Amino acid sequence: MSPAARREQFIALGRDLIKRVSVDNVSIESVAQAAGVSRALVFHYFSSKQDFHLALAQAQAKELVEATKPDDSLGEPVVVLRAAMASFLDFITEHRHAYTAFLRGSASGDPEMRAIVDQSRAVIADRILERTAVFGIDHTTTVEVAVRGWIAFVEEVALTWLDRSDMSRDAVLDLMVDSLFGIGAAVTGEPITRAE
Numbered sequence: 001m002s003p004a005a006r007r008e009q010f011i012a013l014g015r016d017l018i019k020r021v022s023v024d025n026v027s028i029e030s031v032a033q034a035a036g037v038s039r040a041l042v043f044h045y046f047s048s049k050q051d052f053h054l055a056l057a058q059a060q061a062k063e064l065v066e067a068t069k070p071d072d073s074l075g076e077p078v079v080v081l082r083a084a085m086a087s088f089l090d091f092i093t094e095h096r097h098a099y100t101a102f103l104r105g106s107a108s109g110d111p112e113m114r115a116i117v118d119q120s121r122a123v124i125a126d127r128i129l130e131r132t133a134v135f136g137i138d139h140t141t142t143v144e145v146a147v148r149g150w151i152a153f154v155e156e157v158a159l160t161w162l163d164r165s166d167m168s169r170d171a172v173l174d175l176m177v178d179s180l181f182g183i184g185a186a187v188t189g190e191p192i193t194r195a196e
Contacts, residue, residue, distance in 0.1 A: 068088045137187070
């Protein structure tokens with residue numbers, strides 16, 4: 001197996017483990033055991049548990065960004081937004097432990113983890129900002145700040161929903177989508193027209 005393939009194997013095994021246990025319980029030892037190799041081999045590719053967790057976070061961020069990529073072939077922008085947000089909820093449900101660790105790890109003060117999270121947030125914000133014109137909203141600094149604030153809102157709603165789950169998925173989806181239009185109305189001072 002090539003070095004790149006071996007490294008990807010370890011990351012895939014780590015991501016699989018995180019589906020069942022918290023990221024804190026994913027150790028170099030558990031990955032080595034799952035791969036049927038020595039700890040030393042895993043340490044050859046990752047200098048520490050933290051280095052491995054950063055690699056997991058990078059893989060998580062990449063997959064999240066890809067999973068939530070808008071499908072413009074769906075037609076109406078609100079349908080595209082709703083589908084992307086539905087994909088987001090599906091993704092975080094499937095990767096509950098990893099997503100929670102991903103966001104909470106960024107709050108820990110680790111600059112490398114924060115950079116990974118900030119990069120994925122920037123991609124998502126840019127996707128929304130690229131589409132504001134279809135709703136008659138100019139891309140201004142105020143709109144940009146509002147979109148970034150909405151992303152923080154969505155992340156907190158997601159974390160709370162994953163912890164408590166007493167709201168239906170559809171109710172959470174409606175809240176997320178409707179809140180973006182509410183923010184748009186607050187920024188422009190006018191209701192945002194959305195066709196479905």
